Amino acid sequence: MRIAIVGLGPKGLYGLERLLANLAEAEYPFPTEIHLFNKSDSFGAGEIYNPAQPSYLKMNYVNGYINMWPEQKPKPNVPHPKSFVEWLNERKDEFPNDSEYTFSSRATVGRYLSEGFNELLENCPEHISIFKHVGDVIGIEQNEDGYSVDCKVSDDNVPLRVNAIQNLLIATGHPCINDADLVAQDTHIDFIYPVDLRLKGISSGSKVAIKGMGLTFIDAVLALTEGRGGKFVADETGDLIYTKSGMEPEVLYPFSKSGMLMIPRGNTYGKSSLAPFYFNKESVEYSETLEGKYDFEHQLLPLIEQDFTVVYYSKLFSSKGLKLEVLKDYAEVEFQIENFHEQNPDLPRFDFYSFLEGTISDGELNKSTLEFIRMSIQEAERGVEESAFAAAADAWRHLSDLFNELYSFGGLKPQSQKTFLEKYAGHLNRISYGPPIENMKKIEAIAKAGLIDFSFSQNPEISYSSKTILSNNKEEKVSVDFLVDARVPKIQLHRCAGPLYSTLLEQNLIIPYVNRLEGRLDFRPGCLAINEKGNPLDETGWANETITFTGTPTEGLTYDNDSLSRQRNDFVSDWAKDLTKKILQEEPETQLRSNSI
Structure with a gap:
């Protein structure tokens, strides 16, 4: 064999x-x-x-x-x-x-x-x-x-x-890159790894736009600063101060659709967590499905929201010497929360959607982003056992196991899967799988040294000519010398399959997966069609x-393929x-x- x-x-x-x-x-x-x-x-x-x-x-x-x-x-x-x-x-x-x-x-x-x-x-x-x-x-x-x-x-x-x-x-x-049309341009870096090789052409003193504000963005920033001889020194409070080497770009302009950075996280190993109470198998069994498919926004998300809320307020109640009674009737939990805020009117209410999407003032993007970085570092340092914010950010890690079971192999209705991937998946990833605290402190220090400007971070208008130009909603513009794509490309067989997958498609060894439901619009997440053992399927369903x-x-038929998870x-x-x-x-x-x- x-x-x-x-x-x-x-x-x-x-x-x-x-x-x-x-x-x-x-x-x-x-x-x-x-x-x-x-x-x-x-x-x-x-x-x-x-x-x-x-x-x-x-x-x-x-x-x-x-x-x-x-x-x-x-x-x-x-x-x-x-x-x-x-x-x-x-x-x-x-x-x-x-x-x-x-x-x-x-x-x-x-x-x-x-x-x-x-x-x-x-x-x-x-x-x-x-x-x-x-x-x-x-x-x-x-x-x-x-x-x-x-x-x-x-x-x-x-x-x-x-x-x-x-x-x-x-x-x-x-198998592919994000923007195939821009690959031929010398000033466009389509993928940053390995960083020593892919980013070496970016000259010191240049202006660089970075598309994407997740973990890959942090790697790109560190490669262009610390990787070029810059140094970090801790002050008496433990915060970092960045000293330039002179080999860095003049300024880095990160941007993404939301303009939000990931929430940093401290150690969660061995820490106790509140077990999912509302989003569990028993609750989901009461939901009616259509041919075994769920509607994410109407059937699953309300239960997820309830668990996030309970995690947040359990910690907040505890900080005041109180205990939130988690009961099957969620209305009784809401009643306790209302009473709590009547007694503590100065404390802000937790809003799940605001927490998920993030709130950055679009009037002063650079200032408000730096404030968010400082707040998120402080909450991460308090940890999941003390901070309601950090505990809520950690909640999805404990809810996602069940969600993966429900999502996998077409578990959501076609357009509901599309909605989840386009509207929610990125935000859930942002709040739950962020960088270690040390790396976010480095980003803060580099920004304070004047090397990162977040003024164009929130979904800027982009135009391409001899240079890339970013424009924000204040009608400010900046012309940059290089554009770095710091997003992890997703598999998109229908758009950019790459050499290997193109040959597999040509021989009909694989076909793109289509999420179908009779009487509803189809959805193509971009992956190939496989069965639950990972074997490719043909048009007849033969494996x-x-x-x-x-x-x-397999991403699209599965969720959260953590590369190290067994x-x-x-x-x-x-x-x-x-x-x-x-x-x-x-x-x-x-x-x-x-x-x-």
């Missing part, structure tokens, strides 16, 4: 680990080849966690949650699988301040993943041969021998071809079990188990045929 895994970031690594664990326990050790394809030599870590990247690029995921080894059976085929914290503890001389409660650099996590990958190779059973191929997979062709995988290993026009692949796990990242997708390509949207465990069974069934038949010849 010859198997290929395309993409060896964490998702591909997890697939390899499960496959080796299952094959190691197989009753008969049949010869198996596994071909691994990765864009770079960063096998196991991928580009996002490449160990060679700068150390100032931080995780937004606390160390205690990171573990590349699963707890389920079969056990990993290595002698001593270690969690990330155990791995760090063995290197205390190198990482003296790191613990389960801190945030490490992505490079450090990449080292952990890469060493885990190497450990898998070192303990690989003798009957399994593993081949590594570095380069872009640009095509997969189906033929009578199975599949041929074409990999561009250099600038030569002739790719490496590996033939007779019988089974494929495809764990690629994002091709020789190909499995995991991670980014539990969320785990397609690889079943893939490895089913493939091992198939090998055991087919190989004896092959052996019998060869013996009879």
Whole structure:
């Protein structure tokens, strides 16, 4: 059996680990080849966690949650699988301040993943041969021998071809870019990673617009400042002061549709949280569906809003020595809240939609954004156990598990899915999965040093000529030398499939997923059609079990593909188990045929 895994970031690594664990326990050790394809030599870590990247690029995921080894059976085929914290503890001389409660650099996590990958190779059973191929997979062709995988290993026009692949796990990242029309312009950077390479052409003293204000925006800012020799010094209060190196751009102009920055977060590992009370399986079961599909705004969002409100006021009540009684009848909870505000008229009311969308004064965008940064840092430092704001920001993390179950594989009505993705998903991501406090303090310090101007941050008008020009609602304009796209591209097969997915589409090995409901408008989220095991479907609904997708390509049929999570949207465990069974069934038949010849 010859198997290929395309993409060896964490998702591909997890697939390899499960496959080796299952094959190691197989009753008969049949010869198996596994071909691994990765864009770079960063096998196991991928580009996002490449160990060679700068150390100032931080995780937004606390160390205690990171573990590349699963707890389920079969056990990993290595002698001593270690969690990330155990791995760090063995290197205390190198990482003296790191613990389960801190945030490490992505490079450090990449080292952990890469060493885990190497450990898998070192303990690989003798009957399994593993081949590594570095380069872009640009095509997969189906033929009578199975599949041929074409990999561009250099600038030569002739790719490496590996033939007779019988089974494929495809764990690629994002296949396309955001604005294909702008790629040819030298002053447009369509993707920032790796930052040392992609941003080096931005000259010092230039004006730079940055599209997107999420985690990638923070990485871009740090690469153009700290990455160019700028220094941070903590003052007596713990806040940071930035000292310029002189190699930075003159000013950075970030912008997005909402103009809102992410909410920073402190340690949440081991912290108690209020279990979902209203948005739970029991409550959802009372909702009538149409062919098994929910309406997000009318059926799910009201329950989510109630849980957010309860989390916020539970902390606020506690700060006044009171206890909010969480009761099934939400009207009784509202009655308690009304009484609370009558007794505390100076405290602002919690409004779920204002919290979700954020409130920045469009009159003084730069000033109000800096005020938001300061407030959000202070609340994050108070933490989820004391701050009502921080606790509410953390709530979606605990609600999203159930939402993922309801959302996955067309669980929302077509136009309701469209509404969720366009109107709510970005805001929920912004409030819940923000950067560590340290990184937001750095953004604040860089802005105070005059290197970031938020005056055009809220959905500016953009015009392109010899330069990019931003205009805000005060009729102010700024001409910039470079435009950096700091958004993570989403899979959009109908718009920009990329070389690999284009060939898969041409051969009808995949088709775009369409969310359909009789009598309603269809919706195409951009992903491919797969079943619940990750196998691609054709127009008739037939599943091709020789190909499995995991991670980014499944977004749209799944929600929140956390690249490090082993539990969320785990397609690889079943893939490895089913493939091992198939090998055991087919190989004896092959052996019998060869013996009879």
